[in-house]
Amino acid sequence: MTENAKCLPSPPLSELPACEDREWSRMAIGILQGDGRRSADTHLVKPVFKGLRSISIYLKDESTHPTGSLKHRLARSLFLYGICNGKIRQGTTLVEASSGSTAVSEAYFAHLLDLPFIAVMPHSTSRQKVDAIERFGGRCHFVDSPAEVYTVAERLAAEAGGHYLDQFTFAERATDWRGNNNIAESIFEQMKAEVHPEPEWVVMNAGTGGTSATIGRYIRYRNLSTRLCVVDVEHSAFYASYASGDRNVTCSTPSRIEGVGRPRVEPSFIPGVIDHMIKIPDAASIAAMHVLSDRLFRRVGGSTGTNFYGLCWIAASMMRKGREGSLVSLICDNGDRYAATYYNPDWLENNRIDIRPHREMLETFIDTGEFRAIHAA
């Protein structure tokens, strides 16, 4: 502050700014909190696999949120974060870079608050997600490659005088990682009455990296002995970055598993809270998705397959060492979104993805406990 500024007289009380804008944010926060209050906690399902005698498997079913994926939590948090930081106001045009799921959830919240919403997504995004965004009144803007979404979203937001929600940067900080019923707190609360209430491992994939950041931080904050394994997919920068410590790693081929695997190391990916990473072939992720869907009698999405394959890998390693305990992972979204892709034999063939060997291996494993690794982790 300059000397002159210090001497300026205070404005008379009548000229102090009013806070009319707060009326809108008060109403908006009430609506977002109402959505939270109406939502029950998601189930922590415990499927029984007779081959895995000493290991109990738990899957947090995030597909049951009103917008069908784990991104419902993130979207609510990003809206609250934007409003509480004064970035989202009445009439603000919201723009997001997404592979689809987050945009579906954000379109829903934008609709609740009567705000214009534009989703910037790759052309490859599933038709069901595009339909859902449009049904909530959102607009879809397509780009050729996932690496383009960031700059295009930023540009569109600037042109509209709006706000770029930027999940890839803000996911890790918009979520209250110490608690406030975040996904980690919910999992550990739901585990409390189990035989092994502290899981040996939580297994989670990475898109923004935000969910794994929340879980990893919570584990440390609560002094739990649980470890966090992050599973990455074939075309993604995360695993190589974790292994080398280089945050500048990039990957030029787009991920085939929607929602996970990124062309760059996202700001919300926090390697310091991760105890182990496994890179999983896409055919193994999709095979695991099919196997789990069969056993649950309903379809799960591809990123859930990545999680389930990683979970089986860790279970096999524990069984080899004669260890017992519990393992937790997530059902990230519903598989009906991928009827035209991962559940379509023609799509698999066109993409030269042969899931049969992985499928047989996984079925044998969960039925008998015999694990024959098809690839190196």
Ligand SMILES: Cc1ncc(COP(=O)(O)O)c(C=O)c1O
């Ligand atoms: C279907 C699906 N699974 C998993 C993830 C990964 O979650 P996170 O962004 O918290 O890393 C995403 C992220 O968009 C997703 O859409």
